[in-house]
Amino acid sequence: YLGRASYAKDKSQRRLLRPGIREIIPLGDIRVVSKKVSKGSRLVIALQVNKNPFEVINYGSGKNVYDETINDSQQPLHIKWYSDSYITVPISK
Numbered sequence: 782y783l784g785r786a787s788y789a790k791d792k793s794q795r796r797l798l799r800p801g802i803r804e805i806i807p808l809g810d811i812r813v814v815s816k817k818v819s820k821g822s823r824l825v826i827a828l829q830v831n832k833n834p835f836e837v838i839n840y841g842s843g844k845n846v847y848d849e850t851i852n853d854s855q856q857p858l859h860i861k862w863y864s865d866s867y868i869t870v871p872i873s874k
Contacts, residue, residue: 783831784808785839785846797843800856803863826868830860 787795789806798804818824832838839846842853 783836787839795843797841800859808868824870828862 785795786804786806787797789808790796837846838849840849840851840854842849842855844853
């Protein structure tokens with residue numbers, strides 16, 4: 782799944798992340814498919830900033846991401862993962 786955090790809560794309206802403010806980013810509209818996982822198994826989830834050359838980089842200026850340039854960015858975005866962060870994984874039988 783690839784998505785923009787600024788559209789996670791409402792896909793029709795962009796909501797920028799704010800520096801220094803903890804955010805909850807819902808991933809509720811994604812489809813998860815897996816094989817049967819044995820009891821006691823561990824899940825590994827990799828979260829990262831998508832900066833591959835085929836994607837448009839969001840510099841956080843509030844402009845349309847397709848119109849932004851590095852010159853529009855104000856302060857660098859620092860992502861901090863807190864030790865009490867968590868991901869809820871839905872389980873169905």
